[in-house]
Amino acid sequence: MTDAENREQAFRFFEGAVLTRSRADPLAVRDEELLADVITRVIGDVRHIAVGNASPIPAAAALLARERGHGMPYVSLLQSRKHNFFTDGGRELFDCAGQGRIDVFFLSGGEIDGAGNINLVGVGDYEKPRVRFPGSFGSAYLYYVVPKVVLFRTEHSRRTLVERISFISAPGASAPNVYRPGGPIALVTNRCLFGFDRERRRFRLESVHPGHSVAEIAEHTGFDYDCPKIVPVTPSPDGETLKLLRQVVAPQLAEVYPQFSAAVFGVHGHGGA
Amino acid sequence: MPLMAQTIEEALAPIRDGIMLAVPREVAGVPMEATRALIRRGVRDLHLVTLPTSSLQADLLIGAGCVAVLETSAVSLGEFGAAPRFTAALTAATIRIKDATCPALHAAFQAAEKGVPFMPLRGIIGSDILAHRPDWHVIGNPFGTDDPIVVVPAIRPDVVLIHAPMADRAGNVWVGRQRELITMAHASARTVVTVEKIIDSDLLDDPVHAAGTLPGFYVDAVVVAANGCWPLGLPDYYEADLAHLEEYARLAATATGFARYLDEYVHTSRGVSTAGATSSEDARELLE
Numbered sequence: 001m002t003d004a005e006n007r008e009q010a011f012r013f014f015e016g017a018v019l020t021r022s023r024a025d026p027l028a029v030r031d032e033e034l035l036a037d038v039i040t041r042v043i044g045d046v047r048h049i050a051v052g053n054a055s056p057i058p059a060a061a062a063l064l065a066r067e068r069g070h071g072m073p074y075v076s077l078l079q080s081r082k083h084n085f086f087t088d089g090g091r092e093l094f095d096c097a098g099q100g101r102i103d104v105f106f107l108s109g110g111e112i113d114g115a116g117n118i119n120l121v122g123v124g125d126y127e128k129p130r131v132r133f134p135g136s137f138g139s140a141y142l143y144y145v146v147p148k149v150v151l152f153r154t155e156h157s158r159r160t161l162v163e164r165i166s167f168i169s170a171p172g173a174s175a176p177n178v179y180r181p182g183g184p185i186a187l188v189t190n191r192c193l194f195g196f197d198r199e200r201r202r203f204r205l206e207s208v209h210p211g212h213s214v215a216e217i218a219e220h221t222g223f224d225y226d227c228p229k230i231v232p233v234t235p236s237p238d239g240e241t242l243k244l245l246r247q248v249v250a251p252q253l254a255e256v257y258p259q260f261s262a263a264v265f266g267v268h269g270h271g272g273a
Numbered sequence: 274m275p276l277m278a279q280t281i282e283e284a285l286a287p288i289r290d291g292i293m294l295a296v297p298r299e300v301a302g303v304p305m306e307a308t309r310a311l312i313r314r315g316v317r318d319l320h321l322v323t324l325p326t327s328s329l330q331a332d333l334l335i336g337a338g339c340v341a342v343l344e345t346s347a348v349s350l351g352e353f354g355a356a357p358r359f360t361a362a363l364t365a366a367t368i369r370i371k372d373a374t375c376p377a378l379h380a381a382f383q384a385a386e387k388g389v390p391f392m393p394l395r396g397i398i399g400s401d402i403l404a405h406r407p408d409w410h411v412i413g414n415p416f417g418t419d420d421p422i423v424v425v426p427a428i429r430p431d432v433v434l435i436h437a438p439m440a441d442r443a444g445n446v447w448v449g450r451q452r453e454l455i456t457m458a459h460a461s462a463r464t465v466v467t468v469e470k471i472i473d474s475d476l477l478d479d480p481v482h483a484a485g486t487l488p489g490f491y492v493d494a495v496v497v498a499a500n501g502c503w504p505l506g507l508p509d510y511y512e513a514d515l516a517h518l519e520e521y522a523r524l525a526a527t528a529t530g531f532a533r534y535l536d537e538y539v540h541t542s543r544g545v546s547t548a549g550a551t552s553s554e555d556a557r558e559l560l561e
Contacts, residue, residue: 053326053347053349053351054349054351054352079300079351081508081509086450087450087452088452089301089450089451089452089453089454089455089456090298090301090324090325090375090379090453091376091379091383091453091456094375094376094379095376098376098395120347121372121401121402122363126401126405127366128364128365128366129363129364130364131364132359132360132363132364133355134347134348134349134355134356134359135326135345135346135347135348135349135372135373136346136347136372136373136374136400136402137325137326137346137347137374137375138325138346138374138375138376139374140374140377140396140397140400140402141374141375141376141377141394141395141396141397142396143396144395144396144397145395145396167401168399168400168401169374169400169401169402170396170399170400171399171400174398174399175398175399177419177420177421178398178399178421179395179420179422257352258352258515259352259353259515260352
């Protein structure tokens, strides 16, 4: 695409950035498939997973969890017509979360720091930023009220994982008197999986994805984190998972993320561009 | 009774320079034909409020110089990347931004809907959004002990502009499951609606349709704009024009490209407001 470079320059934010093009080799595991599998494992056993804007890989993970659970958990894709039971308009997602009826949500950030603070607003002076991101979406609310928030970022670099962020859209933790049943449980990147310790407000390196190394994580991470002596390799999705992702999840995903589904899975939704 | 306008320009007359204009989120049925008509008319200095986010609509209005103040939770082109004119305007500080978070905007409209001055909301404390919103406050929960909570002021727009599948001849508007459109109309001083079609039967006669209907009581003007969300989609009726959105993202990446886009697709009226027989048929099928 001729606009690819333009988009990269504009500080790619959309978390559907294609990591691996659809391949002829059916045995090869695509990066997106590995990440969806990791997220599904991190989520665990829950009743309701909601997915917001611009999150095709988390959406794939949620749909995968539902397929494995034969229809459970409930999955609500915010921008979907089909995978969404809401009948009270755009506010129902937030009201539902406020009632404690959403167990899992996904957030990202143009910048994320070591305390789990996320920035979806911009870099530099707020009034005249050097880089401007789309905005905070529902993060300044959902991060507080959803028990399991999975942070997700497909660009693991010192530009995105920073020591100190320019603008806190939503903090990773709050003072003891602030109502906060929710918060981060993990950070999934294209290189590794971090767990989050809420007591200590710190990330811990849990596993490194195949083809990446512990040293590489240190090199590309701008914040401090706990690193155990032995860090396992992230397990690859098994054949059954890949089959579900490619044959069942991908066509469902195409409704909301047609470009992504076409590029990654070679699956076309409506009027595919 | 609402004005059943013959032309889109007539319906849009209440949207004057400098007013607070509220528009719905990018997937709720966005009145794009009306947006292009506003740009052609050269509306200026809008205080644009998106409930709670926006995509092409806000980007077009900002790029065309129609917006002075933007209140939003996010503007982006989704799969097509950053909203280029929004990004350019903010990094050049040519418009004023009031950053929000989605449920705060929903709550602010609900406050206006109830006629109360503010609404409390969980979360937000410790976010820099709060630091840049002198109009938002933290109070102590009057029913609790040491329980700080944010309150946001009611948003009462001058005009709300929405698009819906259909209206009847009395100006009742069927919005279906897009219920925030009803909240928006309740909150606003005036409401202007573009619709795919006008039907002869009374939407309030049938309880199934009445439940998803915005009564004409809250509506100031209705006008037909068939395929009126193009190039965005209308949920349950037609899909977004992905090839066009990709073209927009490519052209709007630069100021000159954006000017070319305006010349080609906005300043030359495409005349979609009078055609669109196909989508009207679809609407009828779904109603029946």
